[in-house]
Amino acid sequence: MLHGGFMEGDAVMVAGSAGCGKTTLALQYLVNGVKLGEPGVYVTFEEMPDQIYRDAKNLGWDLRKLEEENKFRIVCTSPNLLLESEGESLLDESLRDIQPRRIVVDSLSHLAMFVKESELRREAYRLIMHLKTKGISSLLVWESPQMTGGSFAVTEVGLSFLVDCIVALKPVEIESSMRKALVVLKMRGSDHDKRLREFEITPTGIKIESAFTNYEGVITGSPRRVASEKFMDLFRGAAEKRK
């Protein structure tokens, strides 16, 4: 979908509502990085590391072992500490210890609880540029409950303009069953797959499936079969009757 993956040093936003696989995708991004020789740091504000270790283990990722090997770190903290600008930075020790090439912040939405809405964009910009200056690729998780409804906006505070790439995850109801959709909304400086693809969370992580080619309106929350598919169904029905 990304025609070779995210670009080095880019800031990527993964947006979606609760339970749609943002954390799994973020962890997979770091674990794959370790496999490529790129250590990673996972910054969490709410979920405790022991839960993350457990959930990752269910997907076959032994994060404790990666930590022992100095290839991975989980930092669990409060958002206001990450934003502290005076003196030593919260991440300095991890940056020194494992020299990460990738970092995940789960989630950027939590920063909104500690800074005024008018300052959120500036603070997020400062964080992104701090990491970019150090040559670290970042994946920023954004909780966007509005994506479950009919309207579609990634963030309401203009953060989409700060990042180089946006991946949106969305649960969709199709024919009375809940499925998961993923789409790359933006990718600076590179071509990418524009189609909305189905994905599944398998025992080994996220697996991208085929595109929702037979449906339209999936992203707006009102999926319906495209006209050609409806006709095909009619023909198939007629052919069955003749038999």
Added chain:
Amino acid sequence: MLETLLASEVTGDLLVLFHRNPGLIDTLDSVARRIGRTGNSIEEDVRGLVNLGILKTRRIGRSEVLLLDRARDREVLDAIAKHLKNLEGVEKIDNTKF
């Protein structure tokens, strides 16, 4: 050292919290919240763990944060394991006596 570690429930809760979550770096109040307590109620226990070297303090901007000394945590675990092994040994000797 073991006496301090086993002295109170709060100290036990803090040890378990930091041992299970070695990447936790937070202020006293936030750490307290993560074990369902208030900053004031854990202050003394935190001081005890800092004095033992299990927890470290660091200044991040205007805030003082607490974090685990991973090396010291391993030492403490080894000491506890050794102590338990010794107790087991004593128990075995006692069992043979009776």
